[in-house]
Amino acid sequence: GTCFAGSTTYAGAISVPATITLNAMACKATMNNSALATAIYTIDSTAPVISAISPASATYTTTTQISYTLSESCGVGSITWTRTGGTADPGSPRVQALVGAELTTGAHSAITLTNNPALVSGAVYDISFICTDAAGNAATTVTATGVTFDNVVPVISAVSPANGSFMNTTQVSYTLSEDCNTAAIDWTWTGGAGAGDHNYPLAVGERSAGPHTISPAVALTSGAIYTITFSCIDFAGQAATAVTRTAVTFDNAAPIISGVAPTDSAFVSTTQVSYDLTEVCATASITWTRTGGSADPSSPHVQALTAGEMTAITHTNITITNNPTLVDGAVYQMDFNCTDAASNVATTVTRTNITYDPTAVVI
Numbered sequence: 001g002t003c004f005a006g007s008t009t010y011a012g013a014i015s016v017p018a019t020i021t022l023n024a025m026a027c028k029a030t031m032n033n034s035a036l037a038t039a040i041y042t043i044d045s046t047a048p049v050i051s052a053i054s055p056a057s058a059t060y061t062t063t064t065q066i067s068y069t070l071s072e073s074c075g076v077g078s079i080t081w082t083r084t085g086g087t088a089d090p091g092s093p094r095v096q097a098l099v100g101a102e103l104t105t106g107a108h109s110a111i112t113l114t115n116n117p118a119l120v121s122g123a124v125y126d127i128s129f130i131c132t133d134a135a136g137n138a139a140t141t142v143t144a145t146g147v148t149f150d151n152v153v154p155v156i157s158a159v160s161p162a163n164g165s166f167m168n169t170t171q172v173s174y175t176l177s178e179d180c181n182t183a184a185i186d187w188t189w190t191g192g193a194g195a196g197d198h199n200y201p202l203a204v205g206e207r208s209a210g211p212h213t214i215s216p217a218v219a220l221t222s223g224a225i226y227t228i229t230f231s232c233i234d235f236a237g238q239a240a241t242a243v244t245r246t247a248v249t250f251d252n253a254a255p256i257i258s259g260v261a262p263t264d265s266a267f268v269s270t271t272q273v274s275y276d277l278t279e280v281c282a283t284a285s286i287t288w289t290r291t292g293g294s295a296d297p298s299s300p301h302v303q304a305l306t307a308g309e310m311t312a313i314t315h316t317n318i319t320i321t322n323n324p325t326l327v328d329g330a331v332y333q334m335d336f337n338c339t340d341a342a343s344n345v346a347t348t349v350t351r352t353n354i355t356y357d358p359t360a361v362v363i
Contacts, residue, residue, distance in 0.1 A: 047137040048072045050129045052107065058146045060236035064117055065110045066127070074103040074131035074139075079113065086148060087122030094119070103131075119149040122178070150236040154178045156243045158211065159230055163245050166282075166341035168252040170220060172228065173213045174243075180207035180232040185216060192249060193223030207232065220250040251342035255279045257349045259314060260336055265353045271324055272317045273334075275349075281310035281338040286320065293355060294329035301326070310338070326356045 026034035054067035083092035094117040125147050131139040155177040161167050183202040189195050200216040226248050232240040259276035262268050290299035301324035332354050338346040
């Protein structure tokens with residue numbers, strides 16, 4: 001039968017050399033014509049182009065968000081994360097198919113994929129963007145290399161000095177859970193001698209992951225009290241919780257012992273002593289060592305001073321709590337020692353040829 005005027009009867013495959021719309025109908029004598037069938041054929045020999053990808057190569061990211069632009073819609077597409085370094089990722093490569101609106105023409109900015117990958121923090125990935133259009137033309141794969149995924153905030157631990165401690169150097173210790181992009185130690189003056197704050201940016205080797213003990217070149221004031229703050233920001237821009245140490249006293253001046261009595265070559269009938277301290281001692285002692293006269297089997301007598309005897313005042317003619325039992329007629333050398341809370345050691349003061357004679361002359 002005749003379908004419609006100008007139509008062409010076909011008996012085999014039809015060549016489609018260009019983008020066209022085909023209409024087809026089946027006709028037979030004595031029978032009704034079929035419904036008209038229409039199909040649009042698009043000839044596409046141009047591959048899609050993927051551009052404006054993010055994250056960029058050799059960067060750090062805290063999320064799995066990505067950006068990309070498609071010159072045309074993809075029939076199928078995917079993004080693959082392949083671990084190339086850092087922390088191990090047993091699930092690599094992670095091939096994540098694009099779906100729905102993720103396949104359409106145009107810019108896709110900072111999106112989280114429907115098929116979102118479970119990346120491993122600390123792993124380094126190559127991220128490959130793949131697209132094939134409906135005509136089977138494959139885009140050139142675009143890859144961002146050396147992208148570090150890091151969604152764990154750095155941690156600062158094992159910090160010293162301790163709260164309320166004394167130090168005679170600038171030495172500090174700390175441990176970093178990961179490499180810091182920037183890090184610093186700050187001394188904030190809170191009291192004591194002088195005034196003024198100090199900032200010390202950590203050098204590359206001082207801000208790497210692991211334990212560190214360093215002595216920063218900062219000009220602290222002896223006798224000043226500081227709050228010390230440790231800070232770190234990792235390469236993904238995540239800031240560690242700052243760690244502080246409060247009431248830390250810097251003291252690099254040794255205490256001075258003066259006004260010591262008895263004097264050299266003195267004869268004494270008691271164990272009373274006198275001395276003056278420029279600062280409080282953390283530990284102190286007076287030692288009597290026999291050097292002549294009567295025998296003293298217990299020599300040397302190392303007598304520790306108690307708290308009240310170590311204060312920064314003049315101590316005149318006192319009998320110390322830990323009083324020695326000396327021998328009548330023995331000759332002694334006396335040594336006065338003091339170490340302050342910052343471990344600064346005073347120069348020992350020595351008195352020699354002191355004769356202990358508590359017995360009155362009998363006529």
